Amino acid sequence: MARYEFKLPDIGEGIAEAEIVAWHVKVGDMVAEDQQIADMMTDKATVEMESPVAGKVVQVAGNVGDQIPIGSVLVVFETEGEVEAEEAPLADGMSDVAEEMIPTEDVQPVERRSSEDRRAAEEDRRTEDRGGEDRRVGEWRAREAPAEAGAPPAAERAQAAAAQAPKILASPAVRQRARDLGIDLAQVKYSGDRIRHADLDAFLLYQGGAVARGPAPRRMDEDVKVVGLRRRIAENLQEAKRRIPHFTYVDEVDVTALEQTRAMMNMDKGDNPKLTMLPFLISGMCRVLVDYPQINATFDDDAGVIHRSGAVHMGMATQTEHGLAVPVIRNAEGRDVWNLAREILRLAEATRTGKATRDELSGSTITISSLGPMGGIVSTPVINRPEVAIIAVNKVKEMPVVVDGELEIRKMMNLSLSCDHRVVDGWDAASFIQDLKKLLENPLRLLSMR
Known part of the structure; x- marks a missing residue:
């Protein structure tokens, strides 16, 4: 019998350590070569680690939530014959969402069902x-x-x-x-x-x-360890609120004409996906951001450098089973509303099913967040650092509005823009929203601009 030490390989450029978010084996288990043994997370991406050898697990590095340095021993195997010590290759597939997290003391293989x-x-x-x-x-x-x-x-x-x-x-x-x-x-x-x-x-x-009515049901107390994606979210948002002086500007938009245009386009969509409000909003933002480069930017406050991006890499806040993730629509300024709709669906599906790649989950220059019908009346979104702005879409609501001295029922929607006050002035934020509002309230102009 021989012992084989499987060391954690380099799973990303510049990565010094990775977090254990799930064990799929425990001490004493017999594993086959290429069998999945653990999920390791670094910077919102989860890498599935596979066994390079067949043998018996005799030692594991730690518990779920522990940070393991690159190059340190992750699992020790007992094998039948001599095996050359070498680093295991990366397992296929990365995911934004960690699998079910199980303490090492009671690790069982994770059952995956279709x-x-x-x-x-x-x-x-x-x-x-x-x-x-x-x-x-x-x-x-x-x-x-x-x-x-x-x-x-x-x-x-x-x-x-x-x-x-x-x-x-x-x-x-x-x-x-x-x-x-x-x-x-x-x-x-x-x-x-x-x-x-x-x-x-x-x-x-x-x-x-x-009907027999007792007291309201009560859940048992429980302690939930903050690990994996949830810990990354907590760390990133805490750092954003600590380092960025936020301010939020809110204004209402009359989307009556835009909703009518959207409905007409959906009636003749052919093989295209159904249009929601989001592709129109992203398209309008891309057109207006040309005049507001200070909003489509990232701020390296350690180096004291603001990078104004020529392209619009639109972050799209997406809720998953394990928390919030931000896939990125690359070069959104070069896409029409149909192309944006397809990319929104593709990225959302990839993110929710854990198939989004590392590149698809990084590199955004500004972020949009929408809760659809649950969007509320107003919100104060937290900036996705190192970006300097994020816009939140609130729900569409029919309201009585005075138009040319007459009372009409119109479809109204609020937009909430949070900005980094070190980089963006209040005047810039207000002007940006007013210009965006003009486009959204005139959808023919929005769709005809090139």
């Missing part, structure tokens, strides 16, 4: 829920029935009652809501072909007093 497997499991669970609900109704009715001489045992009576009871039709969502509220669906009256949410509402309104 979307088809998950859907099948969810359908099985729903079927079990429906069967369990029907069985509970039958048992309840059996318990309520008076005992008779010579009657069969309780279990047989319950089974017979369940078999004879009419099947209660309701969607899984309705059943789940009834369970959460403590409602027996057998007591709910309904007029259609099945019990619906409106029937539950009526039951609560007129008979809700009969």
Whole structure:
């Protein structure tokens, strides 16, 4: 038997250490060559490490959340024969999102299931829920029935009652809501072909007093270790707020005409993706930023240098299962709204599924953030350092607006622009938003500009 020390290879230019975000093996496990053993994160990118040899794991470097220097021993294997000591190559694939994080003391291989497997499991669970609900109704009715001489045992009576009871039709969502509220669906009256949410509402309104209502459910206390992507987010935002003097300028935009234009274009989109508001906003920003180079910039405050970018590399704040990431639309100024829509969808999908590359997650010069319908009325976004500006898109809302002395219902939307006050003056921020507003309120001009 021989011992083989697998040392953490150089996984990125200028990287001195990497963080353990997941172990897929534990001490005592037998592994095959090229089997995934750990996920290591550096600067928002996660690298899957694979075993260069087949053998038994006899030692691991640390726990999830520990920082491991490049070149230090990550895993020690016990192998059958002599193996030349060499650094393992990089595993295929990088991801922005760390896999499930498991402490080393209780490491189990991470089970990965396809979307088809998950859907099948969810359908099985729903079927079990429906069967369990029907069985509970039958048992309840059996318990309520008076005992008779010579009657069969309780279990047989319950089974017979369940078999004879009419099947209660309701969607899984309705059943789940009834369970959460403590409602027996057998007591709910309904007029259609099945019990619906409106029937539950009526039951609560007129008979809700009969429902057993205890205190609100309470979660157990838990301590969550801040590791991986969540720790990177915390460090970056803390540093941004500590070093950057933020100010936020907000103004409202009448997007009635833009929404009409978007709807017309979507009616004749062909093979193109459906247009949201985001491609129009990015297109407008790119056209206006030509006159505001101080906003499309990055600031190296250690060196005292502001870099004004000629190209617009638009960061796109994207929510993932493990936290916020910022994929980058390269050279956004050279794309039309259809091309932007395709790139937005591609990058969002790659980021959420962990397939975005390191290059796709770095190098932005300005960032846009949008929560869609949940965008709220106003927001104060935090700058994605070392950039000097970030714009947040708030929700579109119909409001009464005075237009040429007449009251009209218009679709209005607020834009919130946060800037680094060391680089951008308030006048610059206000002027930028006003020029952007003129374009958005005149979509024909926006689409015709070259």
